[in-house]
Amino acid sequence: MVRAPCCEKMGLKKGPWTAEEDQILISYIQSHGHGNWRALPKLSGLLRCGKSCRLRWTNYLNPDIKRGNFTREEEDVIITLHQMHGYGWAAIAARLPGRTDNEIKNVWHTHLKKRLKTGTETTQESTRENQIESKEEKPTQSFSSTDVSCSGTTESSTENSQNSMESSLIHDIQEIDESFWTETLQMDSNAKKNSMDSMELMEGFSSKFRDETFLLSAGSRDEDDMSYWLRIFLQAEELPKI
DNA sequence: AAAGTTCCCAACCGCAACTCT
């Protein structure tokens, strides 16, 4: 497969985006959508390659993106899913509404890796990080709950109660077997074919669960409540094949 | 206050998968 020439084309701008460029991209997508990224720069008048436009939009300008720091719960979700998926950032991002794969990747490399390391150094559990570092063997569903809950070693007493809740959730996550992810990823693939985006997929999940009524035990729906999504994952094992 | 170092994140690169003709 011959790679299509991209930014090396003369005349295309690289580097940080200016506010004007952002505005052009936003207004163009708002009025025309982004059917063809490659044609978008030409049509919108931007001196950027389509790839750069797509990245700028998906990682920064998209209004669906949740800005700001990651919550403790989000970080724990990343750690947990990472231990299951390996470096499947896109798969993890699909399960953290409003977060991008790039963002998650950055958080992992800047915070979570260290956090895990610090945690593992202070406990008897030092093997997991080594396994992760050793270039990601196939992700496995069998891991110790202490691997995750040990992260962040010096917690305040208020955080301790939160940690115990997280530990409980994480313990539940361990119960999800590989077939869940196989099926979920298959759903992702099918959803892509149907042009569903990840949010629609998640909505599909939640409405499906509501239909099944077992969401009754999952608490109230709140887009920003990571516990909600965690519970969705936990109960997804019972999801009938779509 | 200045120089050096570390941290963080937006953006780029290259590959692979997917879609279209």
Next chain:
DNA sequence: CAGAGTTGCGGTTGGGAACTT
């Protein structure tokens, strides 16, 4: 079915901000 074009993903990097000496 093959090949060209397009999109998505993960790895990596450049440079500004924050911190330390």
